Amino acid sequence: MNDISNKNDIKTLVDRFYEKVNSDELLSPIFNGHAEVDWPEHLPTMYDFWNSLLFGSMEYKGQPFPKHMTLPVTKEHFERWIQLFTATLEENFEGPKADEALSRAMNIARVFMTKMALL
Numbered sequence: 360m361n362d363i364s365n366k367n368d369i370k371t372l373v374d375r376f377y378e379k380v381n382s383d384e385l386l387s388p389i390f391n392g393h394a395e396v397d398w399p400e401h402l403p404t405m406y407d408f409w410n411s412l413l414f415g416s417m418e419y420k421g422q423p424f425p426k427h428m429t430l431p432v433t434k435e436h437f438e439r440w441i442q443l444f445t446a447t448l449e450e451n452f453e454g455p456k457a458d459e460a461l462s463r464a465m466n467i468a469r470v471f472m473t474k475m476a477l478l
């Protein structure tokens with residue numbers, strides 16, 4: 360198995376992760392019910408986000424936290440998010456960038472949960 364090494368790999372990671380999210384009974388209602396996410400718009404934002412985090416591309420210029428602040432989620436939702444993200448990484452990639460992606464995701468999840476008083 361290879362490491363995450365370019366934007367095409369990021370696209371694979373993001374697409375496969377949100378395929379899992381969309382078939383998850385806990386997370387899908389948040390994304391597709393409550394937030395009514397526009398996937399053709401959201402997925403390219405997430406390619407830019409991860410490309411910026413892992414490869415310093417500077418394409419993502421947003422502010423992720425405000426979009427999460429009012430979501431009706433609990434610690435359990437974040438745990439499921441991390442579980443699906445970990446599974447997607449393990450199924451597709453291996454190496455330092457894959458490890459970095461997981462640690463960045465876990466740190467951000469922890470910051471979100473702290474700010475949302477879920478920890």
Ligand code: HEM
Binds near residue numbers: 430436437
């Ligand atoms: C319970 C866990 C989570 C839920 C339910 C969730 C849900 C959402 C939703 C509904 C959006 C808005 C999409 C839209 O614009 O319509 C969003 C955007 C986003 N999420 Fe999450 N999220 C979660 C965790 C995370 C984590 C851990 C990260 C970081 C690794 C993350 C990163 C982002 C980013 C970067 C955006 C795009 C914000 C923008 O438009 O600039 N999310 N998320």
